[in-house]
Amino acid sequence: MENKKNQRRDFLKKAGLGLATIASVSAFSSPLPTNEEKKRLAMIVDLQKCTGCGACTLVCKNENNVQDGVFWANKICKTEGKFPNVRYDYIPTLCNHCDKAPCVKVCPTQAMHKDENGITMHDTEKCVGCRYCMVACPYQVISYNGEKPHKRWRSEEKLMVGTASPKELNEKVGGDTIPYYNPERAETYPGIRPKNVVEKCTFCDHLVKKGEKPRCVQRCPSKARTFGDLDNPNDKVVSLLGKHSPFRLKENLGTEPKVFYIRNFNPGKYPR
Amino acid sequence: MKNIKSIIWYSCLIAILLLGIYGVIVQTIEGHAVTGISKQVPWGIYIAAFTFFIGISAGSTIISFIIHVFKVEHLKSIEFKTIAVGLISLVGAVLFLIADVGNPIRMMKVPIIMRNTSSVFFYSSISYYIFGGLLVYQLVNYVRAIKNPKNEKFRRNARILAIILFPLAMGIVLVPDGALFSFVKAREFWNRPLLLPHFANAALVSAVAVMVVIAYISEKIEKVELLNLSAKVLxxxxxxxxVAGVLFLDLFDILVLRYSEKPEGIEAWKALTNEHLVFFLVNILGLVFAGILLLIRKGREFPNLFYSAILIILAISAYRYNLIIIGQEIPLFKGQNVELYFPTLIEIYICAGVTSFMTLSYHILIGKLKIKSIIKNNI
Known part of the structure; x- marks a missing residue:
């Protein structure tokens, strides 16, 4: 009897020690980033500066090797009213990198996750392709790769007799799947995302890590986009947000989006 | 003659199954581009079918609980069928899920290796393993109990499992799966507290209707009277x-959609009365006619009871389809175009294939366990 008691005590002691070791190892193995490293990156889109040229969409496609039919940087266009009282709205959209991102919450495998800068990132190795994130996202900015990406560039069919097929053209310029392939993208995320997973804007995290700004911010011809850290009081985004009355898309859902819009035309006259 | 009929029946089932396999091959090679899903409607007919069969699985388990615990003698003859239907429907529902996801093998790892405890999907995937395992164990105990009627142990085990499976069916299968939709704030059509009771009630009614159809087919083809007159009336x-419960909730839905004057409500009502009118009518009129038929005295006997059951199954399928598809077709932003979803032929082939697979599995399960003759003798 006594022997059994001792055995039980030994077992409990060992189990306790084991748990304590596991807890301490896990606590030290993944140190949280310090406050200095941590940022809350956000983007501001000035709607009075934005001309709706679509350059952001194009450069995003080039930078991130985005395939046909998929848009990481997109837009909402709507026309309201009847002539002569017509109102045309053009709102550029992209992943809002919400503080309380519904896609991160619903993803069963943590493929959608937050990085140290508050960017909502996606891991193609973990993605099961359930598309729950697409259903849960209120901004419709997540796309699904239903087929092998860049199918058009794999085609051997010539558009006209005597011309090169897309595949030949690609081989001629030495492109990787596509002639305009950007290898820089593959530094933090697969250069071209595979079939059967979702993909979305990453705030060009590969550039951000090098201290650069996202490509859409760099290439906007009217400089309508501003990018920076919300936690840095000296950052331009903080001063712009203080200067104007910004709005965010679907704020009522409590997702805390980090893409702000300022200087909308007639903001008070037409409720959104 | 009977042999020819069964040869034709099994040949049809195998042909449909082969069509389904063809669909799976095409979808595996080409990807989900061969389906009707889009950026606006990421979930299509597979998820609608998944919700339908998961509902039947949970519903049959609840009926099994009622039979076991309340010892409803009239329904004892369908006891085995409720467990078998519960298990096969669960397998069918998971197959629909597998057809829907991009990486099914990775999905199998969800509850074990890759887990996000804030995701409802995580809990629902755990529930399939637990629920499926317990259903198999209950089936084993039930078969042993029938084959060894003197051994009380197996019957007791089956009863205990029926009690354990009841809250699991209600809590784990229905709630996470209903909650998969009702927790999504982005889709106002789903984000309603009444969705869960509606989902659960529809599950129960469809499961009872499936039992009636099985009993009728057994009576007509196998010449086994599974349900006596009192059981049919019950x-x-x-x-x-x-049916009255589901209709009440449907009516409540319509009133909220019609009079809420919220943009999503208006859009949903528009969709119900335009593009989805056929499904909407099948849903409402199917339940109304089934209800009327059941209220007639002769309606609670075969074949009228069977017709009501068919109407109910059609109505609940239409409800599930409308629930999943309209919830996504409503534009997320005012002024955005409505993107309609239509299932493609490949999707229909796969759905038919999975249904055929379930029917074949049911026949094999009964045939292998030689349960038919035992039940026949007991009756």
Whole structure:
């Protein structure tokens, strides 16, 4: 009897020690980033500066090797009213990198996750392709790769007799799947995302890590986009947000989006 | 003659199954581009079918609980069928899920290796393993109990499992799966507190209706009278009560959609009365006619009870389809175009293939366990 008691005590002691070791190892193995490293990156889109040229969409496609039919940087266009009282709205959209991102919450495998800068990132190795994130996202900015990406560039069919097929053209310029392939993208995320997973804007995290700004911010011809850290009081985004009355898309859902819009035309006259 | 009929029946089932396999091959090679899903409607007919069969699985388990615990003698003859239907429907529902996801092998790892405890999907995937395992164990105990009627142990085990499976069916299968939709704030059509009771009630009514169809087919083809007159009347009253519940919730839905004056409500009402009118009518009129038929005295006997059951199954399928598809078709932003979803032929092939697979599995399960003759003798 006594022997059994001792055995039980030994077992409990060992189990306790084991748990304590596991807890301490896990606590030290993944140190949280310090406050200095941590940022809350956000983007501001000035709607009075934005001309709706679509350059952001194009450069995003080039930078991130985005395939046909998929848009990481997109837009909402709507026309309201009847002539002569017509109102045309053009709102550029992209992943809002919400503080309380519904896609991160619903993803069963943590493929959608937050990085140290508050960017909502996606891991193609973990993605099961359930598309729950697409259903849960209120901004419709997540796309699904239903087929092998860049199918058009794999085609051997010539558009006209005597011309090169897309595949030949690609081989001629030495492109990787596509002639305009950007290898820089593959530094933090697969250069071209595979079939059967979702993909979305990453705030060009590969550039951000090098201290650069996202490509859409760099290439906007009217400089309508501003990018920076919300936690840095000296950052331009903080001063712009203080200067104007910004709005965010679907704020009522409590997702805390980090893409702000300022200087909308007639903001008070037409409720959104 | 009977042999020729069964040869034709099994040949049809195998042909449909082969069509389904063809669909799976095409979808695996080409990807989900061969389906009708889009950026606006990421979930299509597979998820609608998944919700339908997961509902039947949970519903049959609840009926099994009622039979076991309340010792409803009239329904004892369908006891085995409820467990078998519960298990096969669960397998079918998971197959629909596998057809829907991009990486099914990775999905299998969800509850074990890759987990996000804030995701409802995580809990629902755990529930399939637990629920499926317990259903198999219950089936084993039930078969042993029938084959060894003197050994009380197996019957007791089966009863205990029926009690354990009841809260699991209600709590784990229905709630996470109903919650998969009702927790999504982005889709106002789903984000309603009444969705869960509606989902659960529809599950129960469809499961009872499936049992009636099975009993009728057994009576006509196998010449086994599974349900006596009292049992039919009891099931008839059960169906009246459940159909009234679903209709009440449907009516409530319509009133909220029609009079909320919220943009999503207006859009949903527009979709119900335009593009989805056929499904909407099948849903409402199917339940109304089934209810009327059941209220007639002769309606609670075969074949009228069978017709009501068919109407109910059609109505609940239409409800599930409309629930999943309209919830996504409503534009997320004012002024955005409505993107309609239509299932493609490949999707239809796969759905038919999975349904055929379930029917074949049911026949094999009964044939392998030689349960048919035992039940026949008991009756």
């Amino acid at each position: 099931i008839g009253y059960m169906l009246i009560f459940l």
